[in-house]
Amino acid sequence: MAKQRKTAVSPTRAENYPEWYQQVIRAANLAENSPVRGCMVINPWGYALWENIQKVLDGMIKETGHQNAYFPLFIPLSFMEKEAAHVEGFAKECAVVTHHRLESDGKGGLKPAGKLEEPLVVRPTSETIIGEMFARWIQSYRDLPLLINQWANIVRWEMRTRLFLRTTEFLWQEGHTAHATKQEALDETFLILNLYAKFAEEYMAMPVIKGEKTEGERFPGAVSTYCIEAMMQDCKALQAGTSHFLGQNFSHAANIKFLGAEGVEEFAWTTSWGVSTRLIGALIMSHGDDDGVIIPPRLAPSHVVVLPIIHKDEDRETVMTYCEQFVKDLKKVSYDDSPMRVELDTREGRGGDKMWSWIKKGIPLWVEIGPRDIANDSVFVGRRDCVDDKRINMNRSEFLKKVPSLLASIQQGLHDRALSFRESRSININSKEEFYEFFSGGDESMTGGFAWAHWADDPAAEKQIKDDLNVTVRCIPLDTQDEPGTCLFTGKPSPKRVVFAKSY
């Protein structure tokens, strides 16, 4: 029987999931709210996690032939206006620069001065400015495909913000590509969707469903939007990445034309795709427990922390020297094709407090070493994915040999646990009544799950469901077989079940 530890994060997930989320972030010191409304500060531990995400994704993006570049932070208002659906979608959340200097306000303070002729929007996404450059760069079919990625900060003015999930400023990568044919652009859209799914499952240990968005959830200006959707531990869905097939919409807006092999001028076909610091929110809510965050080993800023156990001053030197050597040996071990990332916690303070601070940070493994362990040539090992289980004594050299497989087992275990959870909260639903019941019962924050139901794309019905239950179609899955049926809400024919859920 699990007893509530005094060391646990308060509240627990069951008590108050949204507040638990804020508290585990605080306990791990991943990020915090800044004095600038809606903008977060990403603290060193959280930023190191983002750097690991970046490093892996950047490698995967380059591996598939894309190149990084950098485009301006500011977008002239007139550029935004060129694609009607696009500007409509972002108009309500644009930070606008209108002045380029400050001058005295005559009351001892300062006021904006030097009004700009044309206001500049702080990029909420870069399709329009990058499209403008693409139009300059692309002349002939020989210039295609053009495969560009950008790592950047983005601003979308949000009224209600939550750390990592929805912030006014966030960090992301945005890919932008142009192709000679529709098919090539579609292939690119799916190439990236699969790349995102692979990253989510293999690195974040987070199972995802790949699918297409309905019209109402489409990116403003896209022809079709594809996404990966994951289930959080409160049974809500979180969209973890999107890949958009833009057709020729942005090519028309920015005049991206090329001379084809046959000598005919054509508009290019474009795509865009992105993932953001939101992934960190997804990671926290996929794996965290009531003790705090759990970081999958492949992305962990540190894999192992070594905690010297010193009860008597006379032991200090022996223990510290031994631990320092052990850290050196650990750093020589290779995990995931890189040297292990190891911490030595030399802080003063109680061993238990120090251990719990690392548990709250989600470090995969911790190792305690005291005089008795040294005498026995052993180490005392704890696993973050099963804090409740007894820590195990291992022979020192056996641990050095086994640590990569221990980490691999934690990585796999987190994935499998998340997948089991999702399966346990996924259900085929065959009637509207059952559907309403599934999403209505119990505590608002912990109900429902993924409802697989037949559905014929119908914006009015979708709106009704959203108004009634705050539930939306998360996606029309790509990897399931067709299974003709009848839409629960309209009675129209449906080619396959789609995934409904509450969502972030």
Place this chain on the structure above:
Amino acid sequence: MAKQRKTAVSPTRAENYPEWYQQVIRAANLAENSPVRGCMVINPWGYALWENIQKVLDGMIKETGHQNAYFPLFIPLSFMEKEAAHVEGFAKECAVVTHHRLESDGKGGLKPAGKLEEPLVVRPTSETIIGEMFARWIQSYRDLPLLINQWANIVRWEMRTRLFLRTTEFLWQEGHTAHATKQEALDETFLILNLYAKFAEEYMAMPVIKGEKTEGERFPGAVSTYCIEAMMQDCKALQAGTSHFLGQNFSHAANIKFLGAEGVEEFAWTTSWGVSTRLIGALIMSHGDDDGVIIPPRLAPSHVVVLPIIHKDEDRETVMTYCEQFVKDLKKVSYDDSPMRVELDTREGRGGDKMWSWIKKGIPLWVEIGPRDIANDSVFVGRRDCVDDKRINMNRSEFLKKVPSLLASIQQGLHDRALSFRESRSININSKEEFYEFFSGGDESMTGGFAWAHWADDPAAEKQIKDDLNVTVRCIPLDTQDEPGTCLFTGKPSPKRVVFAKSY
């Protein structure tokens, strides 16, 4: 005798240095002006160079105990106002966000709406917002030193811009640290100054002079500013990095206090330091020649390009297969502790054109391989640092063995050439007349150099020299011996010679 090649960049350095600078950037496709006034687009080849700079510097910064974090893009106006000298220094170049959405202007277009209660400045540097967070994080001497670095984009509204050297938006890293004592903060300031100098000399192959800035050139709000200064090929100085000792100025402004070991509350001592995409401008102007950019091997996006030479279609398969294998073998060679970065140029087109496109990009080595080379088991190697010399035939396996030392020799050669150039244009000057003559003769863009002269810090005299000659004190050097003398301009005593130059 050098003949002007038709392949050279036009104009040459001697003909028009500023225009040469623009043209080599264009020829190498490093960056270009964007449609957003003063903002540049960094193209893939230029961005890959920036990524290499980032990677090395980031490693050095972490190695010395600093952690990365991320802070908001926006700074509330009231924060900027807290440090008087600071806001005074930046007021004229601040981009100001005043609205948070767009609405119809009634004429088919859009206008800014949702006026903010307090305007937000797009960060021109982050001392004030990071200071605010430091004040929250620091309670006791145990929280110190606090050693933070941020990689970010920065906006300073510039009226006259030049790619990399002065742009409205640029990329940089900014370090911010807090310490318990003045001495520790000074030690940090110099630690970083030395780190920057090491990076400039060992990676950029760019000799620098470390020194202190005069009062007039100090960072707004700093107690003292230290810098590294390099000589460009037009004999002007370029400030390549700065490290500021901020004393307690920003601690007072943001209220960064800590409880000392003795139980007394004190203000922390802070530093800040940064280098930016400006380094790329410095690199271009240090090493470029009339054929284009020359990138030092340790920072080059690619070290070697392999150019298959195919004159007859029947040779194509043999040559391509051979080149592909050669590229694989080259990638197994280690240079600078990493696998070599190798390109295979499979584009169609004339061999000469392809070779020149790589020369213009500044790749350190190129290798041509045709049927005759394959028959002889040899490769035909060109070095970017001496395009005019004969290319050399080398045995294939000899080249594979020697390529790291070839690259090391190019790296060292670039450094030595730049150092010789600087030495040849540096002179001890002992009279005001000589000084004016040194900086007045000939073509405005290619005169003078570094004048080492005695100087007593005097803002009025400094202004006069600037007005007369557009020359400033670049720095009071740290690494030269004291040599008492008399200021050329005021007759006051001077402890040592300082460096005067025209500058970017």
